Amino acid sequence: MDIYQKALELHKEAHGKIEVISRAKITTKEDLAVYYSPGVAEPCRVIEKDPEQAYQLTRKNNLVAVITDGSAVLGLGDIGPAASMPVMEGKCALFKEFADVDAFPICLDTQDTDEIVRTIQLISKSFGGINLEDISAPRCFEIERRLKEVCDIPIFHDDQHGTAIVVAAALLNAIKVTGKSMGDLQIVINGAGAAGIAIAKHLIKMNFGNITLCDINGIISAEDPHLTSAQKEMLAVTNQDEKTGLLKDALIDADVFIGVSRPNLVTPEMVQSMNNGIIFALANPVPEIMPDIALEAGASVVGTGRSDFSNQINNVLVFPGLFKGALAARATAITNEMKIAASHAIASMIPDEELASDNIIVSPLNKEVAGVVAKAVADAVVE
Known part of the structure; x- marks a missing residue:
């Protein structure tokens, strides 16, 4: 069955x-x-x-x-x-x-x-x-x-901010595994809708590095006539190198790929063009590239949204604890500080000595996560 x-x-x-x-x-x-x-x-x-x-x-x-x-x-x-x-x-x-x-x-x-x-x-x-x-x-x-x-x-759109928080948590640990430097990353996000834009904003707030957003038409740039109002707003804080072209062009020398888009958009050749690439292929149920193909092509770390592969990046790590903490502290809104605290709390669930390329994010079934996230969020509210 x-x-x-x-x-x-x-x-x-x-x-x-x-x-x-x-x-x-x-x-x-x-x-x-x-x-x-x-x-x-x-x-x-x-x-x-x-x-x-x-x-x-x-x-x-x-x-x-x-x-x-x-x-x-x-x-x-x-x-x-x-x-x-x-x-x-x-x-x-x-x-x-x-x-x-x-x-x-x-x-x-x-x-x-x-x-x-x-x-x-x-x-x-x-x-x-x-x-x-x-x-x-x-x-x-x-x-x-x-x-x-x-x-x-508190008003919280989980498809946007829950995804952003858990992606950031996984990325915090992935850069530890790969030895990449916080603040210097070249990050490509494919899918410039609600989730993609929220991820970009959150990673910028946490100072991960330069973000290049892509959609079905390629790199989001001032030359693109198809941009939505939300995408136009992102031009001021993304694509600092003013790249143009398609997804494959954006991925050249990139450190990180984050996909919130469609299946099978990333090829082995694209992975090979990256800089020891971290791949978060989150399209469900079929990711932008299958983990075995990405690893064979040279990816250093691969995460997906699926439970049948290592490094499942799942929103259930976020929203239960975030709301538990917000409710406990009587928060009137979900702030950037609360979201950043949640990302660090989730990342902390795996001790540094246990981090590995196939172990960068805690299991979504770990019921201790919500309590840790709740405390971090409540502390952020009080602060």
Whole structure:
């Protein structure tokens, strides 16, 4: 039985992956009076006077909304809200399993930016944080930006920032293995959408080196007439050498390739043209180049998004702990400092003496990661 058939049967058997469990045991009349009417009136009155008390008197202190419009789901594309529900349930299950954070899936039947922003704003008082998921670019940029302006809780688009944080964590360890120098790297990112641009911004904030962004038309440069507004903004901080041409041209003498694009775009010849290249081929399920081919061509370190190869670079290392820390510290936003702290925390999970070309990133199944990330993020909030 292949993995897809097995998943279908297990989903049918389970009727979904999450459920609501009551934290209150209601077995007597007194229980009913305390937890509901008339006793519940008193916490309501307290919160009315001081809305911050909701964090003490309700589950808001540990509740995250996982919200999508179904427009960019996994590798499936625009499949709509109903079909995206299994993914959102899965995300919620990971929140609970890895960080004991309660998360609720909300799939919106609209792709209108104004409607999405307004809807999330209107429900935001019920939650301690909002995890935006699988919303297509460039709308996702504006949705996140506008929500940060009108909401007083953390707003986090995982496809952008979760990917950026875990990529940076893996890269921190990869440069230790290869002996490359922080700040001097020539990095090529293929895929200049939400994830690619977020990765570029995060790596620049951490001062890894020069970033060259590429998309389907080649190197992002001022000469490209097809640029989106988000890509145009990146021209000021990327491609400092003002390169032009295709992906193969960008990869000549590059130290790092990060792919968030499409399968089989990188050839052995491209890898051979790199400088002892670090390859993060993250397209799923088929990466930009298969690990065995990249290693045979001379890559020094190879990571993918897949669990059947070494160095799986997976967002589950990020979002459970990041939200756990943000909620614990009562953060009102996710800042660059929090994201950088999360990257360093994930990287630290492998001691330097255990680092190797096939061991640069901790297993996504390691449940100690969320606690380490949560502490680092909470400390960053306090600082």
